[in-house]
Amino acid sequence: MKVIGIEHIVFVSTVLFFIGIYGFLTRRNMITMLMSIELILNSVCLNFVSFNKFLYHDKLEGVFFTLFIITIAAAEAAVAIAIIINLYRSYKTIDIEEADELKF
């Protein structure tokens, strides 16, 4: 285990995070944007767990926060999908470019 340092895992989570960001910025479909958000959350969770594991192994907070994040991610996904479906009903599309009435 000692071969794999914390840096490696944080590297992976960083890459995952920015892939999520990239997806959030480029995807036009709201559901795929939601997927990108899930990726971002996952990378954060991964960070928490790895910090807990490597740096603060006398505590469990990292684990707790991961659990909370997963819970809240579930709630957030549910709400987001409700909103998406509602938007779909009004606009007959879930393309984020079409739903630009926020500016008014």
Add this chain to the structure above:
Amino acid sequence: MDISVIIFYIISVVITGGALLAVTSKQIFRAAVYLIFSLLGVASMYFYLENNFIAAVQIVVYVGGIVVLIIFSIFLTQNSGHRLKKPDGKRVFFSALSVLSALLLTLNVIGNYNFKSNSNNTIEPEIKNIGMQMLSTTQYGYLLPFEVVSFLLLAAMIGCIVIALKRN
């Protein structure tokens, strides 16, 4: 090279590769499937980090719950076989540019940072320990946040129903 290192790299490739495909795939259903791979990769990373409980929760909630929800909503809103619209080229360019530069910046910071552990004893992240501490009311107990989160879930559930409710 140690076998664990090889395993780590395999997991890393699965996570990043799956994520990359999930955000670039032209077909939304395939993207969802790639997302499952990526999430499973994260779960296996938790296993790799000997954090079985989290890994289990990850699989149950994410793969079993959220992704299923996403797939349902895909069925509700998309025609099958429908390809996603291409994103705006300029936006892709600028997004990629900013993301890459931010990635390099962050990686640079991480690479230069000296992670050091100050802890001596170790608490194994077993279910029993997690459960005992999370639900305790002592100094490091997380009972109150736990309850708050449960309220949040309830609120989210009701909110979803209200939002998605068909108006006449």
Add this chain to the structure above:
Amino acid sequence: MNQGIILNIINSTFGLSAIIFFPFLSFLILGLSGIKSFKKYASFIGIISILATFILSSIVALEYFFISGKTADGFVKITALNFEWLKFSESISLNVGILLDPISVMMILIVSFISLMVHIFSAGYMKDDKRIKIYYSFLSLFTFSMLGLVVSTNIFQMYIFWELVGVSSFLLIGYYYQKPEAVAAAKKAFIVTRFADLGFLIGILIISYYSQSLDFVTIIERLTGESQYLNSSVAVSFLGVSALTWALVLIFIGGAGKSAMFPLHIWLPDAMEGPTPVSALIHAATMVVAGVFLVARLFPVYSLSCPAALDVVAFTGVFTALFAALIACTQTDIKRVLAYSTISQIGFMIFSLGISGYGGESGLGYMASMFHLFTHAMFKALLFLGAGVVIHYIHSNEVKDMGGLRKQLPITNLCFLFACLAISGIPPFSGFFSKEEILLAAWNSNKTVFFIALFTAFLTAFYMFRLYFLIFWHNKPSNSKSKAESHFSMIIPLLVLAVLTIITGFVPFGNLITSDGKILHSHFHFSFSIIPIIVAIAGIMLSAILFKTKSNKTENLNLENLLKPVKNKFYIDEIYIFITRKLVFSLVAKPAAWFDKNIIDGTVNYSGELTGKVSEKIKTLHSGKTQGYALWFVLGLIILVLVFAYIFY
């Protein structure tokens, strides 16, 4: 009439201000009420209000001249009302009030009377006009402002009403606003008089600076006789002329603008574009004599303290009288002839003031001028109203469309003839008496002026009878139209004015209005008046020979080339256009406009455009596209990280 009633009116604030405010009330009622309401009764309301004013002012006149104003040897000035309105400094304040002295009482009487006549006449003349309500409200506004002007206690009050008179004149000249000529004439009148009023205003400022007062009585008191105020104003000089002279000349320029003296006369002939009754009221009898009135009001200052300014007045007057009479001989538009004759007659009044001295026998000119103002108002209003009847009948202003109208318009013919005789100076018509006094005054003071005036009198008789013959004789009478002189309301004023034209000459003016308020027993020199009568008759004979019947005598004389500059009004209009358009516009206005347009507007516009462009750019950021926002967010985050990394790392 009961003395008690009379006393009540002159001493009551309400009674006196009612003179001025009756017309104002009618202006408000007619001007502010809706378009439909009162339309049928517009003339009725206007006439009733002005009738009330006329009755009140007659009572005031009677009372002033026979009871309260009269002292043992003349008349006093009564400041009947004086409200302090604005206080500029300790000593200078703008008051509003009513000053009664012989000339203001006379002017009240003339203005309200002529206005009444014109109101009645208009009821017939404007009967079919759609905007008669507006017309009457403007007439009332004019009457209000003219009355306010003549009773001013304060030179600034006079200035205010002076401008109001200008505005109402502008409105009435441009009454037929569909006609471009009327609009142009209204603008011309307003701009020319406004330009002259600038001189008036500067004059007011100078005179009030030196006399430390705006009040007429105080100004006259302080600037005549030996006083520190007079000395200080004479001591200061500019371009070799003392400050007082400048002030008085500038004030006279204001008066010359309103009274259409050369070279500011150009607006009056064009002002004939207005309805004819308006011309009768404003541009013949009342408003145009405002300049005469102004000089008469400040006459003691002119006469006693500054004879140089009075000389300017005299020469302007006599030159204008001759100049306008010459032009009047060649015009073919009936109203323009009358307009030039008005200018000429006002020239008489002005030079008569200019040659007059103060007090006693030498003050004859002043009395004559006021007398002529009085009689001229009557017969010139009569002339214009007669012309109004003719124009109403013919629907044209040009004399060539007329001729031989004596059968169709017998009453008008007679009235017009009386008025022509009056203006020519044939006894016993009123014009004779006043003109004799003027000529006598000229004879006594300045022989040159006398001979010019005599020649002008000849021309006056000539051109007035030329007009008369061209309208009423010249052609064979045709008996085609029958509805002539059918309007009762148009004939009554003519007859009233005709009667007055005959009798007003016998008013003993020397007992009423004199330069110093003391009674002037003017002797009627019959031997002196023989020459002017002969001259006038000669003028009448000449025009009778030339114009009584249709002939080619005028063509035979072959005067075309000689008369061309006269016909073109000595090219004064062209000179004005040259000065304004070529010199002022191209040398001053255009560069100024360029500067304004490109530098000042350019700066403003460019800064506006810049803001607009920047906001356009900012607006695109605010596109409503969520991902766009997110991208900016990420970019901003990166920059923040870089900044913090640079600072802390």
